[in-house]
Amino acid sequence: MKCGDGVVVGSDGAATFCNISQTRIQQPVRKLSIIDGNIIVGASGPIGIGQAYAFEIGRLSKAGNFKKNPEKILSDIRAAVWPYVEKEWKGAEVAGKVIGPQVAQSAFSYAVVAMSFSDRGSLFQFNHQCSPEEAAKDLPFIAIGSGQHLADPFLAFLRRIFWPKTLPILPEGILATMWSLEHAILTNAGGVSRPIQIITLSKGKDGKGWAVTELSEEDLGEHRQNMLDAEQALANCRKGQQAASEDAVAPPPMPPPA
Numbered sequence: 001m002k003c004g005d006g007v008v009v010g011s012d013g014a015a016t017f018c019n020i021s022q023t024r025i026q027q028p029v030r031k032l033s034i035i036d037g038n039i040i041v042g043a044s045g046p047i048g049i050g051q052a053y054a055f056e057i058g059r060l061s062k063a064g065n066f067k068k069n070p071e072k073i074l075s076d077i078r079a080a081v082w083p084y085v086e087k088e089w090k091g092a093e094v095a096g097k098v099i100g101p102q103v104a105q106s107a108f109s110y111a112v113v114a115m116s117f118s119d120r121g122s123l124f125q126f127n128h129q130c131s132p133e134e135a136a137k138d139l140p141f142i143a144i145g146s147g148q149h150l151a152d153p154f155l156a157f158l159r160r161i162f163w164p165k166t167l168p169i170l171p172e173g174i175l176a177t178m179w180s181l182e183h184a185i186l187t188n189a190g191g192v193s194r195p196i197q198i199i200t201l202s203k204g205k206d207g208k209g210w211a212v213t214e215l216s217e218e219d220l221g222e223h224r225q226n227m228l229d230a231e232q233a234l235a236n237c238r239k240g241q242q243a244a245s246e247d248a249v250a251p252p253p254m255p256p257p258a
Contacts, residue, residue, distance in 0.1 A: 001155075001173040002140040004166070006121045006202035007114040008173035009040045010181055012147065014193040015047065032197050036061045038116060038210050040199050044145035045109030045128075049084055053111045053126070056080035066115070073117065074124065074132040082130045085109060110144040114201045116210035121201050140167055141176075147184035147192040154180045170202055171223075178220065179227045196220065 001008040011031040032042045033054040041057055043050030057077060060066060066073050088109065111126040123135040125142045135142055141159070143151035158176045162168065168176060177198055184192045198220065204211045215223075 001142075001168065001177050002121070002123045002135040002137075003168050003170045003173040006170045006173075006200055007040070007123045008170065008177045008198065008200050009042055009112060009114050009123075010177035010196060010198040011042055011145075012181055012185060012192045013195040013197060014191060028193070028195060030197055032199055034199065034212050034214070038201070038212055040114040040201055040212055041111065042144075043109060043111040046088060049081075049088065049109035050111065052081055052084040053077075053113070057113065070118065073115075077113070078126070078130045078132060081111075081126070085128070085130055112142055112144060114199075116201070121203075121210060137167055143180070145192075147181075147188055150184040150187050150192075151180045154183045170200060174198060174200065174215070175223050175226055175230075178223050179230075182224075182227065 001010075009032060013028045013030065015027050015029040015031075031050070032040060035041060035054065035058045039057060039061060041050075041054045043053050057080075060076055060080060065076055069076070108128045110128060113124045113126065115122060115124075123140075123142060124132050125135070125144065126132050141155045143155065155176060158179065162172060162176070178196060181192075181196050185194060185196075198215045200213050200215070201210055202213070203209070
């Protein structure tokens with residue numbers, strides 16, 4: 001979630017291990033990586049591709065590429081990761097001739113990267129061809145992975161209600177991220193589950209430079225309570241409508257005896 005004062009990146013904690021026909025096992029994992037204290041990386045799809053994004057972005061950062069050539073950040077990341085992705089596609093093409101075309105879908109990988117870019121907090125998505133796209137004011141959120149079909153419409157709903165014409169501030173972005181993850185976990189039949197991991201990118205306390213902070217369970221508890229309060233407010237609206245409906249159809253009072 002791109003915010004006016006930073007970026008929020010969140011993920012569920014479920015990794016699924018599958019064969020071609022079915023899921024065999026699901027294990028809790030940490031899906032988000034922090035690179036050099038100021039970059040957040042997360043990925044969906046083959047675990048190896050996610051590791052490649054984290055490794056190559058870390059290598060480029062340590063080599064100073066991002067500071068030397070900020071205008072080439074995205075092309076450098078794409079060039080570094082594409083060889084890994086290309087191998088997955090070629091392998092899927094060969095296997096698909098034997099097993100079936102559905103195996104090609106197992107090569108699909110997407111990634112999100114949050115980093116400071118031109119002295120602003122930026123959020124990028126890299127698609128299955130490693131092509132980058134930046135989140136903007138008109139579309140400030142990105143969802144990837146098996147829960148995307150649940151998260152996208154829910155995030156669009158939250159945006160329409162809370163910040164239709166502006167970017168959210170960081171606490172609002174944290175709430176929206178947690179709420180959409182909880183919604184996906186409670187709604188999805190499998191493949192999305194706790195624990196939830198949320199990391200923010202924002203200006204340092206001195207206002208200079210950008211820093212990454214991972215929210216603790218205590219921090220998440222505060223935002224979870226705000227989420228529950230919002231849900232209770234919606235439930236109270238329903239109760240008010242029910243009471244109004246009952247009053248509207250209530251029979252007229254009996255006249256007093258003559």
